[in-house]
Amino acid sequence: GAGVSQTPSNKVTEKGKYVELRCDPISGHTALYWYRQSLGQGPEFLIYFQGTGAADDSGLPNDRFFAVRPEGSVSTLKIQRTERGDSAVYLCASSLKGDTDTQYFGPGTRLTVL
Amino acid sequence: AQSVTQLGSHVSVSEGALVLLRCNYSSSVPPYLFWYVQYPNQGLQLLLKYTSAATLVKGINGFEAEFKKSETSFHLTKPSAHMSDAAEYFCAVSEKTGGYNKLIFGAGTRLAVHP
Numbered sequence: 417g418a419g420v421s422q423t424p425s426n427k428v429t430e431k432g433k434y435v436e437l438r439c440d441p442i443s444g445h446t447a448l449y450w451y452r453q454s455l456g457q458g459p460e461f462l463i464y465f466q467g468t469g470a471a472d473d474s475g476l477p478n479d480r481f482f483a484v485r486p487e488g489s490v491s492t493l494k495i496q497r498t499e500r501g502d503s504a505v506y507l508c509a510s511s512l513k514g515d516t517d518t519q520y521f522g523p524g525t526r527l528t529v530l
Numbered sequence: 531a532q533s534v535t536q537l538g539s540h541v542s543v544s545e546g547a548l549v550l551l552r553c554n555y556s557s558s559v560p561p562y563l564f565w566y567v568q569y570p571n572q573g574l575q576l577l578l579k580y581t582s583a584a585t586l587v588k589g590i591n592g593f594e595a596e597f598k599k600s601e602t603s604f605h606l607t608k609p610s611a612h613m614s615d616a617a618e619y620f621c622a623v624s625e626k627t628g629g630y631n632k633l634i635f636g637a638g639t640r641l642a643v644h645p
Contacts, residue, residue: 445538451633458637458638459635460635471630519633522568522573524573
């Protein structure tokens with residue numbers, strides 16, 4: 417079946433602009449995670465959704481970052497007033513539930529802020 | 531808080547040689563541990579996971595890892611490297627709170643396989 421998909425695959429924007437990154441999880445997966453991977457580093461947790469609600473947003477770096485999952489499926493990560501330090505690969509993962517269920521990762525969106 | 535240390539950001543082996551990628555973790559509770567592989571321009575793929583069952587865990591593509599509590603280690607091995615194993619490998623520990631799986635990743639080890 418289809419895996420986790422993310423769009424766009426690449427996004428180039430200018431400092432100060434607003435961007436939206438989209439994640440389509442595997443159908444039926446209730447748990448959805450966002451991670452950020454900076455160059456040369458491992459992914460870092462940003463936010464976790466169980467259904468429609470953000471159960472843990474402790475990894476969001478500041479209030480410029482926001483994510484939604486209004487119908488419990490597709491999720492959008494929104495970044496306001498982008499800064500050059502936001503440049504990274506943003507990864508989305510989904511799992512059937514939470515707990516020890518395997519997280520399946522999408523290919524990521526590479527965000528470049530000029 | 532949990533953390534992961536991967537020793538060696540780059541490892542190079544000959545085709546057919548043993549692969550050993552090191553991972554040490556820090557956790558105040560019994561951990562869940564994972565190895566993921568990332569091929570260029572692709573998402574992370576789970577190789578194997580330890581969730582407190584058998585300490586020797588077998589994964590895909592001939593990889594395995596052994597959980598050693600006394601050494602707080604979870605090293606990844608493969609007896610014979612193949613050219614297709616060239617990729618970046620990430621070890622992760624689960625900060626399991628509230629019934630979900632917040633993964634804490636190491637910095638990664640890039641494996642090169644040469645003929």
